[in-house]
Amino acid sequence: MCRLFSLTSTSCISPMKAIEALDMMKEGHDGSGVGLFLSSLEGPFSRYKGLPILSGIFTRDGFKRMEEYMAELGFTPRFQLTLDTTGNPPPGTPRREIYLIQVFDPPEDFKSLEQVLQERKLTGIRLHLRHMGQEKEDMVVFSFWPDVITIKEVGDPLETGQYLGLDREELCARQILAQGRQNTNYGINLYACHPFFIQGVSSMTNGENTAFVPIKEYLSTQGVVGYEGYQSDSEVFTHILHFTLKEMGLGIEAYKHIITPLQDSDLEAHPDREFLQRLKQACRRLIIDGPNCVIGCLPDKTMFMVQDRKKLRPGIVGGRPGLYAFSSEACGLDAVIPDRDKSLDFQPMHLDTAIVSPECKEVRICRQTQPLPLQH
Amino acid sequence: MPTDAAITPSTLSQRDLPWQIHWDVKTCTLCGRCTAVCPVNAIELGTFRKRNIVVPFVGGREKPTSNFGVYHGIRQRTDPGYACIGCSMCNLVCPNNSIAAIKSESMDMLRFHRDRGGQPRTRGGRRNRGDSVLDQMKFMRISMLTDPALDAGRHEFELRTLLGRVLPPAKALASWKANGWTPPVREIHPLMIGSMSFGALSPNMWEGLQMGVAYLNEELGMPVRICTGEGGCPPRLLRSRFLKYVILQIASGYFGWDEIIHALPEMKEDPCAVEIKYGQGAKPGDGGLLQWHKVNKLIAAIRGVPPGVSLPSPPTHQTKYSIEEAVAKMIQSMSMAWGFRVPVYPKISASSTSLAVLNNLTRNPYASGLAIDGEDGGTGAAYNVSMDHMGHPIASNLRDCYLNLVKLGQQNELPLIAGGGAGKNGNLAANAAALIMLGASVVQIGKYIMQAGAGCLGTEGDRCNICNIGRCPKGITSQDPRLYRRLDPEKVAERVVDVYVGFDTEIRKILAPLGRSTSLPIGMSDALGIADKAVADRLAIKYAV
Numbered sequence: 001m002c003r004l005f006s007l008t009s010t011s012c013i014s015p016m017k018a019i020e021a022l023d024m025m026k027e028g029h030d031g032s033g034v035g036l037f038l039s040s041l042e043g044p045f046s047r048y049k050g051l052p053i054l055s056g057i058f059t060r061d062g063f064k065r066m067e068e069y070m071a072e073l074g075f076t077p078r079f080q081l082t083l084d085t086t087g088n089p090p091p092g093t094p095r096r097e098i099y100l101i102q103v104f105d106p107p108e109d110f111k112s113l114e115q116v117l118q119e120r121k122l123t124g125i126r127l128h129l130r131h132m133g134q135e136k137e138d139m140v141v142f143s144f145w146p147d148v149i150t151i152k153e154v155g156d157p158l159e160t161g162q163y164l165g166l167d168r169e170e171l172c173a174r175q176i177l178a179q180g181r182q183n184t185n186y187g188i189n190l191y192a193c194h195p196f197f198i199q200g201v202s203s204m205t206n207g208e209n210t211a212f213v214p215i216k217e218y219l220s221t222q223g224v225v226g227y228e229g230y231q232s233d234s235e236v237f238t239h240i241l242h243f244t245l246k247e248m249g250l251g252i253e254a255y256k257h258i259i260t261p262l263q264d265s266d267l268e269a270h271p272d273r274e275f276l277q278r279l280k281q282a283c284r285r286l287i288i289d290g291p292n293c294v295i296g297c298l299p300d301k302t303m304f305m306v307q308d309r310k311k312l313r314p315g316i317v318g319g320r321p322g323l324y325a326f327s328s329e330a331c332g333l334d335a336v337i338p339d340r341d342k343s344l345d346f347q348p349m350h351l352d353t354a355i356v357s358p359e360c361k362e363v364r365i366c367r368q369t370q371p372l373p374l375q376h
Numbered sequence: 377m378p379t380d381a382a383i384t385p386s387t388l389s390q391r392d393l394p395w396q397i398h399w400d401v402k403t404c405t406l407c408g409r410c411t412a413v414c415p416v417n418a419i420e421l422g423t424f425r426k427r428n429i430v431v432p433f434v435g436g437r438e439k440p441t442s443n444f445g446v447y448h449g450i451r452q453r454t455d456p457g458y459a460c461i462g463c464s465m466c467n468l469v470c471p472n473n474s475i476a477a478i479k480s481e482s483m484d485m486l487r488f489h490r491d492r493g494g495q496p497r498t499r500g501g502r503r504n505r506g507d508s509v510l511d512q513m514k515f516m517r518i519s520m521l522t523d524p525a526l527d528a529g530r531h532e533f534e535l536r537t538l539l540g541r542v543l544p545p546a547k548a549l550a551s552w553k554a555n556g557w558t559p560p561v562r563e564i565h566p567l568m569i570g571s572m573s574f575g576a577l578s579p580n581m582w583e584g585l586q587m588g589v590a591y592l593n594e595e596l597g598m599p600v601r602i603c604t605g606e607g608g609c610p611p612r613l614l615r616s617r618f619l620k621y622v623i624l625q626i627a628s629g630y631f632g633w634d635e636i637i638h639a640l641p642e643m644k645e646d647p648c649a650v651e652i653k654y655g656q657g658a659k660p661g662d663g664g665l666l667q668w669h670k671v672n673k674l675i676a677a678i679r680g681v682p683p684g685v686s687l688p689s690p691p692t693h694q695t696k697y698s699i700e701e702a703v704a705k706m707i708q709s710m711s712m713a714w715g716f717r718v719p720v721y722p723k724i725s726a727s728s729t730s731l732a733v734l735n736n737l738t739r740n741p742y743a744s745g746l747a748i749d750g751e752d753g754g755t756g757a758a759y760n761v762s763m764d765h766m767g768h769p770i771a772s773n774l775r776d777c778y779l780n781l782v783k784l785g786q787q788n789e790l791p792l793i794a795g796g797g798a799g800k801n802g803n804l805a806a807n808a809a810a811l812i813m814l815g816a817s818v819v820q821i822g823k824y825i826m827q828a829g830a831g832c833l834g835t836e837g838d839r840c841n842i843c844n845i846g847r848c849p850k851g852i853t854s855q856d857p858r859l860y861r862r863l864d865p866e867k868v869a870e871r872v873v874d875v876y877v878g879f880d881t882e883i884r885k886i887l888a889p890l891g892r893s894t895s896l897p898i899g900m901s902d903a904l905g906i907a908d909k910a911v912a913d914r915l916a917i918k919y920a921v
Binding site: 208210211212213214217218221222223243247248249250260263264274275278279281282283284285286287288289290291308309310 | 517519526531532534538542543544545546547548549552558561563782783784785787788890891892893894895897898899900901902
């Protein structure tokens with residue numbers, strides 16, 4: 001199993017906090033990798049809100065090729081942060097040349113594009129860089145999006161975090177997703193590390209999606225830019241979420257109805273049965289299977305947790321106004337928010353979506369049997 | 377036969393026949409049941425002459441003498457027209473187990489003489505080949521220590537499938553918001569009883585199947601569907617609420633459709649779907665065939681034809697001259713007849729042209745699916761040559777079609793219904809699961825439900841297979857009340873229910889270890905493996921030895 005930890009806060013927090021929580025849950029992952037998603041950035045990045053940030057790992061040649069390519073497109077480099085490693089890499093972590101976090105200023109013609117087209121363009125650039133990198137094995141690109149930093153590396157989360165110096169003050173965010181990887185089905189590949197990201201949508205999973213192949217085949221033929229290159233069976237959760245929000249125009253409350261729809265007896269009693277029946281049929285190809293706990297962050301910085309239809313994975317959410325965390329295990333919560341009211345901790349079950357909006361006022365539980373918000 | 381008697385080219389010995397009757401003089405009571413029951417009169421009462429040697433007292437002066445006596449028993453006829461079919465009904469009725477039909481271990485000579493009067497062999501049944509690619513497939517992607525496997529007995533399983541065109545998600549929502557028309561979709565059990573007509577099957581068999589299906593739906597909540605085949609539908613069923621469990625088939629003879637059209641205003645329920653048959657796996661490119669033996673008054677009335685004549689449906693629909701126009705029109709007309717509330721899909725024989733049909737249907741908004749019937753499908757009557765040599769195996773045909781839909785991003789949008797050979801060797805659940813993982817949304821069965829539901833004697837070893845002449849010894853495909861009264865519809869219904877309930881347990885035993893329970897694993901090809909490299913490559917599944 002993997003271990004997940006995420007937090008959403010009204011004040012800025014270092015990613016090391018999340019990694020410490022992962023370390024508390026060390027028995028549940030084998031330290032084969034760590035992945036971080038940071039958003040609502042503070043520090044130097046806050047000055048560049050709205051400008052896309054490129055996150056990735058480069059060799060010197062790769063970096064040069066990337067720069068040339070970006071220059072060709074008219075993207076001007078702005079603020080740059082490279083992670084300076086200290087000492088020898090921890091066991092299992094390869095030595096890399098450049099861990100890059102780079103803000104780019106898009107050209108004028110980009111700024112005049114509609115938002116949808118802008119988003120598509122940014123995704124296209126990320127994919128192009130990824131393909132370039134796969135060709136010569138000189139760059140790995142995780143995200144290229146405003147106000148988003150993604151860091152991934154192979155190795156034990158805590159040791160890797162220290163090695164990469166993730167406690168530096170420039171790295172500070174209000175929404176953080178972190179995953180400690182237990183390598184199971186697929187190779188240790190940086191692209192297989194959670195959290196996965198597409199156009200502001202990010203998610204990570206503890207589990208095994210046994211319906212991966214048919215879902216992958218379906219998504220990758222829908223003509224949506226970015227649904228490709230699957231290295232992990234969990235990547236489709238991110239893309240289904242993206243599909244729900246962006247292609248179908250639905251909210252997070254509908255996500256669970258798509259990945260694990262209600263059975264007929266429950267549907268019949270549901271106030272939105274006609275809509276849900278339609279949704280269940282139309283999205284049957286996106287139904288997930290197997291044991292899975294999904295934690296994700298939406299473009300509006302709302303954070304959520306859902307479980308599979310049988311609730312086969314651990315997951316808990318808790319905190320206090322201003323700071324909430326989603327964790328695989330309670331000890332992860334204890335490590336980061338020891339001063340919360342534990343009686344309010346909640347373990348989402350097979351029908352629940354636990355949602356915390358960016359104001360971090362409360363945990364909202366949305367049960368599948370409840371009415372959906374009005375569709376418009 | 378005297379040694380100097382004339383013989384003809386078709387004079388055969390018992391050894392030349394595929395089945396030989398072994399009869400035991402010692403235990404036979406001469407009750408005559410076997411000769412009475414034999415559906416093809418292959419055996420008859422025989423009077424045999426036997427020489428008895430009388431040996432006198434040893435040491436006496438008298439010489440041994442002989443005399444001739446007679447005894448009575450069973451004689452197997454060797455006339456090709458009366459060759460034993462191996463049904464073994466004689467053995468079934470024999471009180472002393474004194475008689476048995478044994479398959480000859482050498483090749484028979486009968487096959488060269490089955491075209492008397494220039495009429496090649498016609499028969500019912502199947503392809504008579506035991507091999508099955510589906511049987512060789514294994515389900516290999518089993519969740520072991522990485523994740524808990526599911527419990528087939530205790531966990532919740534959602535095994536239904538969708539019949540009908542499923543719109544892409546965004547379109548479905550748009551149509552819902554606009555309150556527009558959405559193609560009709562039925563949530564049904566993935567194992568469908570395929571098309572076997574009223575006429576091909578006896579009234580008792582048909583009734584039994586319908587009762588079984590009704591019970592499964594109404595008492596067990598299993599949405600099992602049955603297709604009528606081309607022979608219409610009894611008027612009372614058309615006007616009953618049970619019609620919703622029935623898929624009406626229309627084929628090139630349009631048999632029974634006069635009755636159906638007239639019943640339209642009085643229907644309480646819409647049928648589940650309409651299947652337009654363009655071909656069937658057992659005899660691709662050949663039309664339906666009901667031989668005159670079976671066209672009695674009842675059948676004739678339902679089909680709207682005179683009794684006692686053979687009813688060969690044309691190989692193709694007479695109105696069909698192009699798939700682009702005529703097929704589309706037919707699909708549209710059938711949809712229109714029920715106000716676009718009923719899914720309408722064509723059924724074709726598996727063929728190397730299946731892809732062309734599929735591609736066309738993907739562009740037809742009213743087409744609700746495509747049924748493909750492989751060469752291992754059965755039939756009530758066909759020429760032997762069609763059954764043995766025409767057709768395409770289902771596995772690769774289905775897989776090609778599914779992968780083509782994947783390429784178009786339309787998998788499961790147009791459900792593929794696969795048939796032809798599922799369970800041919802008794803492994804129904806495994807075969808059905810393999811077809812589903814290769815890409816089928818629905819699996820059709822015919823022969824299996826006849827064997828399991830009614831005790832059909834047919835096998836892949838050319839046993840019985842006389843469905844065509846109405847002499848079915850079990851009363852399954854006979855229209856003679858003296859024969860079909862042997863079949864109790866209630867018992868058939870019970871067996872149908874047993875088969876489905878057992879199937880559901882077995883399918884869960886396959887899906888649970890694969891970690892699948894939330895939806896039917898259509899196209900989950902990563903679960904499949906086979907110990908044949910060529911097959912693995914062809915089907916894009918794993919090769920494992």
